[in-house]
Amino acid sequence: MxxxxxxxxxxxxxxxxxxxxxxxxxxxxxxxLDRVLALDGTARMVREAAGLDAAFVADIDRPGRAVVRWQCGNRTDLLQDLVVPEGRGIGGRAIALGVPVRVDDYLTSSTITHHFDVPVLHEKLGAMLAVPVLDTGRDGTARPVAVAYGALRHAAVIGDDAVDAVERVAAQAARALRLAERAExxxxxxxxxxxxxxxxxxxxxxxxxxxxxxxxxxxxxxxxxxxxxxxxxxxxxxxxxxxxxxxxxxxxxxxxETTPERALPVELAEHCRSFSARTGVPARFVQLGPVEPLDPERTAVLVAAVREGLLNVEKHAAARTVVVSLGAESGTVQVAVADDGTPPDRDGPAGPTGVGMRMLAEKAARTGGRAVLLRDEDGGSTLRVTVPLPPRPEGEPS
The missing domain is CATH 1.10.132 (Topoisomerase I; Chain A, domain 4)
Known part of the structure; x- marks a missing residue:
């Protein structure tokens, strides 16, 4: 050579x-960075919303473990990067129970463990509150993803209004984390x-x-x-x-190399890119949260749905923009192809009437799913194809 x-x-x-x-x-x-930005300022919001002396936020970076990352009103750095296992201290108890936990005096409380008395003593903290930041999964189960703490520098009773205020801040933080996960x-x-x-x-x-x-x-x-x-x-x-x-x-x-759960989004994004390159019409792919790996049959139906939807837009819609979305909800996975062009003629909202659309509807039905083509009120049309998640193997946790 x-x-x-x-x-x-x-x-x-x-x-x-x-x-x-x-x-x-x-x-x-x-x-x-996204997780930092999502939780940035939460400690300050907790302190201000509940009228407390100090506040801090722990990020649950792995199951059963939180790490204190953000503080407001602190006097030392002893709590910074403190690892809090599930069940230990007031924050670990909040993780384990999934509900707010409060004590009138941290150092003398009999309802929590005292693994962290030294940093609490040096911070001169008395009454304390820990509220889990909960994320609700597709199955409706709430799981802690962070912990918001608030504290006074003397023994006292933290009232229900303060608890409610911190819970509202925690709910805002949970929404920010969900948006960060979708962006990621x-x-x-x-x-x-x-x-x-x-x-x-x-x-x-x-x-x-x-x-x-x-x-x-x-x-x-x-x-x-x-x-x-x-x-x-x-x-x-x-x-x-x-x-x-x-x-x-x-x-x-x-x-x-890619993981199975990423293979479907990547393929759908590639179809959008190819469509834009062919037609000059912007086609954007949006993933609305994580999607579990699917079997080949269900994956093929969803890919065929996007392919058919983009083909219909290319042939008939005269659209200016197209959005393809993928998401999971209530035991199903759904793709949608939405455009702002001229809706194709068909027999009402129930049904695709073209050969390709009828074949797609039949494929979706064989998986227990459904294909629907709808005219949007503000112009354009949306193809939605939904397939159920495959049954889990017996004994596998949900």
Whole structure:
């Protein structure tokens, strides 16, 4: 392989690895920043809303464990980054019970453990309140995702009004965290879609170039069979091409790796990108929260729904914008393709009448789902396809 071509291959590999590491670093950094922004100011809001001397917020960073991250009105840094396991202290008790817990005097209370008496003593805290920040899952079960604390610097009874005020702040924090999680899901989908595009680009450019170089080296070896010196050079070139091809293959495999729950959003986002490239009409993909991995049949129905919906918009709608959404609710997963164009003719809201739409409705029905095409009141139309989540294996926790 000529030095210039070998150098080009090496630069391509280096850039691919650098971009991959940068994407991973950005992904992790944005996760932290979003959660920080979602809870930033919560401690101050707790203190002001309840009229307390101090307040702090612990983030539940893993099941059964919270870490104090934000403080307001504190006099020391002893509570900062304090790890609070479930069941310990007032915050751990609030996590375990899922309800507010209050004590008139932390150091003398008999209803909590006293693992954290030293930092509480140095902060000179007396009456204290801990309220779990609850997130309600798809099954309706509320789980703590953070803990909001408020405290006075003397023994006292923290009244119901203060508890109500802190609960309202906790509810606001829970909403902010849900929005942050949705935004993160969208970012991850975008990053994975970009990885797929990088994979295709590298395969088509660097992969094709390596194949061409290898073929030319083999042709030259065949054309000059009786030159031992050139034969050795050809062998080294072939070895270099083989090594570069192996490295490229490993890079492409790394770029293609994704978890099952991310595969569907990435594919739907790619259909939106392809639609926009073909038509010039902006098509935006929105993921409305996490979606559990689906079996191939249900996944195929949802992908077909988006494909059919975008095709109908392209053929008939004369739309200016399209939004494709994916979300889970009440044991189902739903995709919707909404546009602001001219609705297609059909027989009322129950039914798709085109051949493609009828086939889609039949596929959805076989999974126990449903396909509906609706005319929107403000113009345009929306295709909604819903499939039920597959039954869980016996004994698997819900």
């Amino acid at each position: 000529p030095a210039s071509e070998r150098s080009a291959v090496e630069r391509a590999r280096e850039r691919e690895h650098l971009l991959d590491s940068l994407l991973a670093e950005r992904d992790g950094l944005e996760t932290v 899901a969208g970012r991850i989908t975008a990053v994975l879609a970009e990885r797929q595009r990088m994979q295709a680009s590298l395969h088509d450019s660097v992969g094709a170039m390596l194949f061409s170089i290898g073929a030319q080296v083999r042709d030259l070896r065949a054309a000059l069979p009786d030159n031992p010196e050139l034969a050795g050079q050809f062998g080294r070139l072939e070895a270099d091409v083989s090594a570069a091809t192996t490295a490229l293959r490993e890079a492409l495999l790394a770029l293609s």
